[in-house]
Amino acid sequence: MKIFKTKTELTTYLNTFDSEKSVGFTPTMGALHSGHLQLIESSKRECDISICSIFVNPTQFNNSGDLEKYPNTLKADLRKLKKVNCDIVYTPFIDDLYAKGEKAKEFNFGSLAASMEGEYRPGHFNGMATIVEKFFNIINPTKAFFGQKDLQQLQIVKALVKQMQSDIEIIGIPTIREGSGLAKSSRNSLLSANAKTEALLISKCLNFCTENKNLGISELQKYIKSAFEKSRNLELEYAEFVSLNQMKEIKEWEAENQSAVCIAAYIYGVRLIDNIIL
Ligand code: AMP
Numbered sequence: 413m414k415i416f417k418t419k420t421e422l423t424t425y426l427n428t429f430d431s432e433k434s435v436g437f438t439p440t441m442g443a444l445h446s447g448h449l450q451l452i453e454s455s456k457r458e459c460d461i462s463i464c465s466i467f468v469n470p471t472q473f474n475n476s477g478d479l480e481k482y483p484n485t486l487k488a489d490l491r492k493l494k495k496v497n498c499d500i501v502y503t504p505f506i507d508d509l510y511a512k513g514e515k516a517k518e519f520n521f522g523s524l525a526a527s528m529e530g531e532y533r534p535g536h537f538n539g540m541a542t543i544v545e546k547f548f549n550i551i552n553p554t555k556a557f558f559g560q561k562d563l564q565q566l567q568i569v570k571a572l573v574k575q576m577q578s579d580i581e582i583i584g585i586p587t588i589r590e591g592s593g594l595a596k597s598s599r600n601s602l603l604s605a606n607a608k609t610e611a612l613l614i615s616k617c618l619n620f621c622t623e624n625k626n627l628g629i630s631e632l633q634k635y636i637k638s639a640f641e642k643s644r645n646l647e648l649e650y651a652e653f654v655s656l657n658q659m660k661e662i663k664e665w666e667a668e669n670q671s672a673v674c675i676a677a678y679i680y681g682v683r684l685i686d687n688i689i690l
Pocket residue numbers: 439440441442446447448450451557558559560561562585586587588589595596597598
């Protein structure tokens with residue numbers, strides 16, 4: 413496994429390969445878990461060369477406390493990537509990607525970025541798209557792998573490649589969960605065992621929606637709100653029912669469109685998100 417700290421080393425190495433070879437790219441912020449590894453394994457299956465980046469991108473954090481708290485486990489991450497036979501890891505320092513004082517670029521993703529993460533984390537998607545566009549321009553992968561865990565991000569990245577007029581194929585990978593149902597997240601490492609048990613309410617509410625779709629959206633919304641009100645340490649930020657293709661709020665199921673329920677909640681100051689496609 414090759415590890416590069418600069419884009420120059422990375423691209424020089426990539427240029428030694430036959431241009432016919434397919435390149436799979438998985439961007440991550442590290443603190444890797446089996447959800448991330450699932451993306452790399454898909455890349456390994458589908459592409460000749462698999463690259464994983466580990467970079468905690470400052471421009472996508474609207475809250476500096478969240479950025480400072482973000483777990484850093486590089487040594488363990490590299491061991492995990494070696495185990496799944498990742499070919500290349502790119503772990504740049506910030507100045508390899510951003511000029512001094514550079515801010516996020518302004519994108520227009522319309523309704524895709526207006527609600528949920530776009531509403532509660534202002535600037536988040538501009539920061540995310542800024543770094544993903546930079547990575548895509550450096551690596552020019554054949555396919556790039558993203559988790560459905562960050563559903564809105566996945567839909568925005570699909571829109572980004574269209575805006576870039578790029579033919580990079582964006583592959584969405586279903587959410588990997590712990591046996592309990594809790595979605596795997598780097599942030600779970602900040603939670604005690606008890607907090608993780610309490611956080612199960614999120615996936616339980618999502619499953620309730622799948623199993624009781626016939627109740628209709630407003631009843632399901634009431635159910636989720638009241639379940640969170642009863643919980644002691646979980647604070648619901650949003651529970652939104654949206655159309656999958658536009659990430660726009662829906663009040664009723666749409667026969668012609670798939671829908672998703674997306675939840676964001678805080679537990680002991682740790683922000684968790686999860687969703688389910690219905
Ligand atoms: P992050 O390091 O949190 O930025 O995540 C890097 C990539 O891994 C993103 O595309 C995430 O959607 C994906 N990912 C994170 N958690 C999971 C999970 N539990 N299952 C599948 N993919 C995930």
